[in-house]
Amino acid sequence: MATLPESALMQRAAAGLAAVCARVLGGPYGSRVVLLVGGGDNGGDALWAGARLAHRGASVDAVLLRHDRVHPAGLAAFRRAGGRVVSSADVPLTPETQRAIARADLVLDGMLGIGGRGGLRDDAARLADAAAAEAGLVVAVDLPSGVEPDTAELTGPHVRADVTVTFGTHKLAILADPAAQVAGHVEFVDIGLAPYLPEPVAGMLEPVDVAEMLPAPERNSDKYRRGVLGLLAGSAQFRGAAVLAAGGAAEGGAGMVRFVGPDEVATQVLNRWPEVVTSADVADTGRVQAWAVGSGLGDGRAAEVAAVLDTGLPVLVDADGLRHLPETLDGRALLTPHAGELARMMDADRGDVEAHRLRYVQAAARRWNATVLLKGSTTLVAAPDGRIRVNPTGTPALATAGSGDVLSGLAGALLATGMEPFDAGSAAAYIHGLAGQAAAEGSGLPSASAVLDALPAVLAALHSAR
Numbered sequence: 317m318a319t320l321p322e323s324a325l326m327q328r329a330a331a332g333l334a335a336v337c338a339r340v341l342g343g344p345y346g347s348r349v350v351l352l353v354g355g356g357d358n359g360g361d362a363l364w365a366g367a368r369l370a371h372r373g374a375s376v377d378a379v380l381l382r383h384d385r386v387h388p389a390g391l392a393a394f395r396r397a398g399g400r401v402v403s404s405a406d407v408p409l410t411p412e413t414q415r416a417i418a419r420a421d422l423v424l425d426g427m428l429g430i431g432g433r434g435g436l437r438d439d440a441a442r443l444a445d446a447a448a449a450e451a452g453l454v455v456a457v458d459l460p461s462g463v464e465p466d467t468a469e470l471t472g473p474h475v476r477a478d479v480t481v482t483f484g485t486h487k488l489a490i491l492a493d494p495a496a497q498v499a500g501h502v503e504f505v506d507i508g509l510a511p512y513l514p515e516p517v518a519g520m521l522e523p524v525d526v527a528e529m530l531p532a533p534e535r536n537s538d539k540y541r542r543g544v545l546g547l548l549a550g551s552a553q554f555r556g557a558a559v560l561a562a563g564g565a566a567e568g569g570a571g572m573v574r575f576v577g578p579d580e581v582a583t584q585v586l587n588r589w590p591e592v593v594t595s596a597d598v599a600d601t602g603r604v605q606a607w608a609v610g611s612g613l614g615d616g617r618a619a620e621v622a623a624v625l626d627t628g629l630p631v632l633v634d635a636d637g638l639r640h641l642p643e644t645l646d647g648r649a650l651l652t653p654h655a656g657e658l659a660r661m662m663d664a665d666r667g668d669v670e671a672h673r674l675r676y677v678q679a680a681a682r683r684w685n686a687t688v689l690l691k692g693s694t695t696l697v698a699a700p701d702g703r704i705r706v707n708p709t710g711t712p713a714l715a716t717a718g719s720g721d722v723l724s725g726l727a728g729a730l731l732a733t734g735m736e737p738f739d740a741g742s743a744a745a746y747i748h749g750l751a752g753q754a755a756a757e758g759s760g761l762p763s764a765s766a767v768l769d770a771l772p773a774v775l776a777a778l779h780s781a782r
């Protein structure tokens with residue numbers, strides 16, 4: 317801001333915002349737009365964008381949350397463009413306001429942006445409800461008002477947006493749940509901040525990042541260069557988990573999978589994946605470069621999990637394996653709980669973990685000195701040094717029994733290539749999410765086997781993106 321003329325950034329933001337509104341309206345001419353305007357710069361963005369829409373023939377009404385605090389230049393521009401203020405002094409929710417919202421094709425939510433904390437209060441909350449219940453589209457300015465910008469938590473009443481137009485950089489609240497669930501479709505407007513931004517608190521992989529992490533088979537490859545995974549999974553009760561995890565590894569590029577488990581499980585794994593080598597005991601497994609343990613392991617088996625952890629190799633621990641964690645790990649482990657499992661690990665309530673996903677995943681990574689991948693509607697990966705990644709791929713269709721087993725085999729295969737746990741976990745979540753999306757395109761609600769079947773094509777496409 318110090319290097320630019322006054323309000324240049326706001327003009328860039330408002331221009332991008334008005335362009336998105338014009339597009340989703342199918343052209344602003346003749347449309348009805350209502351602005352919900354808070355006392356800060358978020359309200360200023362809304363007013364400037366409203367002025368632009370009014371210039372292009374929209375009928376624009378503004379509801380001011382506070383008449384004593386409103387962006388002065390924005391309000392003046394809005395009035396010059398023919399915009400009307402429909403609220404009376406300090407009474408935002410007049411009958412006229414309600415009628416305007418009910419008739420609106422688009423409500424532009426400029427109540428709170430990155431300055432907002434602690435949820436919407438009173439009138440603001442009622443305006444958000446009215447917009448959700450009665451208006452056409454709700455477009456949030458920068459963030460849905462009322463969400464916590466930096467923690468992605470929902471601590472009080474908030475707007476539910478159909479579209480969020482965010483400026484300068486992505487905020488955690490539009491990437492991670494629960495807040496991201498109320499952001500709708502996200503549009504990014506570049507206002508030129510990138511060179512000035514500090515290190516981000518969280519990262520998000522793009523296809524080329526993942527492609528560059530994946531090892532390409534080289535001319536002089538052998539199975540050890542591709543990575544050999546030891547797999548301790550499945551039980552008489554959960555045989556399929558072993559089959560799916562072995563598949564996640566085999567289709568995920570492992571040079572070889574060495575399976576450890578009871579005969580009746582090994583037979584089933586071999587029926588589906590004849591390339592797998594089996595043994596009955598961790599000690600007899602032969603050379604591996606990483607382990608994946610836990611999927612479908614059932615009760616007990618603590619000694620086997622301990623034997624794997626004692627090898628000192630990189631290790632992924634999933635599902636029932638998470639019951640047998642030592643006091644602390646030494647940075648080489650990747651733990652892959654869902655919210656219920658993380659709640660049990662942290663002696664917390666599942667609902668509390670879901671409401672504070674970021675806080676819990678970071679706390680667990682510190683607590684065990686391990687990388688923690690928290691599964692669910694948005695997958696978060698936390699390294700013990702504080703780094704965070706939010707996974708952008710996936711679909712609710714992945715919420716199907718066994719899809720976590722596929723992920724554990726896949727992530728284990730990536731660990732076995734020598735990738736650090738943070739990269740292995742976040743790349744695996746990315747690829748698994750794409751496979752889920754591809755499988756869902758086929759059948760709508762795919763099985764875990766369909767997710768597995770989609771892996772090779774997804775990996776091939778990523779390799780070619782390199």
Ligand SMILES: NC(=O)C1=CN([C@@H]2O[C@H](COP(=O)(O)OP(=O)(O)OC[C@H]3O[C@@H](n4cnc5c(N)ncnc54)[C@H](O)[C@@H]3O)[C@@H](O)[C@H]2O)[C@@H](O)CC1
Nearest residue numbers: 325326329356357358361428429430431432433434435458
């Ligand atoms: N910083 C920048 O470089 C840019 C910021 N822009 C806009 O400016 C916004 C941030 O503006 P502000 O810092 O003025 O903050 P906001 O407009 O988000 O909030 C304004 C004020 O509301 C009060 N407030 C906080 N929580 C509240 C609550 N729960 N209920 C009622 N009042 C509450 C606080 O006093 C806060 O300062 C961004 O979200 C974005 O929309 C854009 O114009 C582009 C450039």
Ligand SMILES: Nc1ncnc2c1ncn2[C@@H]1O[C@H](COP(=O)(O)OP(=O)(O)O)[C@@H](O)[C@H]1O
Nearest residue numbers: 654691692693711712714715717718719720721
């Ligand atoms: N609502 C959701 N939206 C997107 N992905 C989800 C959702 N719920 C679960 N998933 C994903 O589906 C997979 C399910 O894994 P998990 O809970 O371990 O199931 P299981 O143990 O039955 O295989 C994980 O990758 C998780 O991130």
Ligand SMILES: [K+]
Nearest residue numbers: 428457459461
């Ligand atoms: K907003």
